[in-house]
Amino acid sequence: MTDPYSDRGNKDRSITREAPAHLGDPVPPGGTASPVEGTTPFLIGRAMTGGYGSGADILHDCTIAVEPGEIAVIVGPNGAGKSTAMKAVFGMLNLRQGEVLLDGEDITGLSPQARVLKGMGFVPQTANIFTSLTVEENLEMGAFVRRDDFSGTMEQVYSLFPILREKRLQPAGELSGGQRQQVAVGRALMTEPKVLMLDEPTAGVSPIVMDELFDRIIEVSRTGIPILMVEQNARQALEIADKGYVLVQGSNAYTGTGRELLADPEVRKSFLGG
Ligand SMILES: Nc1ncnc2c1ncn2[C@@H]1O[C@H](COP(=O)(O)OP(=O)(O)OP(=O)(O)O)[C@@H](O)[C@H]1O
Numbered sequence: 001m002t003d004p005y006s007d008r009g010n011k012d013r014s015i016t017r018e019a020p021a022h023l024g025d026p027v028p029p030g031g032t033a034s035p036v037e038g039t040t041p042f043l044i045g046r047a048m049t050g051g052y053g054s055g056a057d058i059l060h061d062c063t064i065a066v067e068p069g070e071i072a073v074i075v076g077p078n079g080a081g082k083s084t085a086m087k088a089v090f091g092m093l094n095l096r097q098g099e100v101l102l103d104g105e106d107i108t109g110l111s112p113q114a115r116v117l118k119g120m121g122f123v124p125q126t127a128n129i130f131t132s133l134t135v136e137e138n139l140e141m142g143a144f145v146r147r148d149d150f151s152g153t154m155e156q157v158y159s160l161f162p163i164l165r166e167k168r169l170q171p172a173g174e175l176s177g178g179q180r181q182q183v184a185v186g187r188a189l190m191t192e193p194k195v196l197m198l199d200e201p202t203a204g205v206s207p208i209v210m211d212e213l214f215d216r217i218i219e220v221s222r223t224g225i226p227i228l229m230v231e232q233n234a235r236q237a238l239e240i241a242d243k244g245y246v247l248v249q250g251s252n253a254y255t256g257t258g259r260e261l262l263a264d265p266e267v268r269k270s271f272l273g274g
């Protein structure tokens with residue numbers, strides 16, 4: 001059987017950023033280097049434990065990460081804590097334990113706004129566009145942190161999503177679900193992020209529109225922006241994923257390459273409908 005997805009996924013290693021400097025233990029004076037345990041991922045929420053306000057913990061020792069050049073996908077049942085994990089990485093949760101590192105820097109204590117300035121783009125699951133503003137105004141809002149001329153970036157967003165150029169003067173609330181998601185992703189791209197986090201970018205769209213959105217997301221990743229995304233279309237998302245995380249009750253249940261998770265009988269049975 002041929003693999004219909006053999007051309008999918010993000011396998012273009014030429015776009016991969018330079019690997020970050022190894023952040024392992026320093027070499028002791030006069031000693032030999034300790035064994036290399038691998039490099040720190042470009043973005044990682046590591047061993048995160050915490051919940052909302054003073055409420056019970058939702059995340060329990062939960063780790064999600066994305067490497068340069070990768071698409072990492074988080075799947076799991078409703079209420080598993082996928083959005084909570086994304087919000088924690090974006091700084092919307094007070095973690096009781098764990099840390100968030102971006103490009104080797106500990107950003108655990110930073111506000112979401114400060115993280116945007118550091119290069120994080122986040123598209124939340126809900127309320128991710130301004131419905132009463134036009135498409136173009138939404139994109140301009142996305143560029144709010146920029147002091148420079150962002151017209152070139154807007155041009156790039158319109159090239160990626162041509163329908164948005166056509167509809168640029170329409171209120172975003174008048175657009176279809178798939179087009180609204182394009183606005184949301186485009187808005188996040190306006191800050192020229194170093195990493196893009198998407199929470200259910202294909203929610204509520206038809207299979208054809210979902211496929212188109214995935215293609216655009218692959219295209220974004222090929223421009224050198226690593227992507228960490230939550231998806232309820234687990235099977236399709238894992239097909240384009242370099243790395244996958246299955247979260248259950250706020251914990252990591254399974255982690256592997258997209259291919260490994262798709263082939264795992266337990267994952268298939270419990271999370272992919274057999
Ligand atoms: N703002 C909030 N305040 C308090 N509890 C919350 C809040 N948001 C979510 N929760 C709780 O956290 C848990 C995990 O929810 P979360 O939204 O992270 O799950 P999810 O995996 O994203 O689910 P879905 O697939 O439905 O999007 C749930 O028990 C939910 O009720």
Ligand SMILES: [Mg+2]
Pocket residue numbers: 082083084125199
């Ligand atoms: Mg969610």
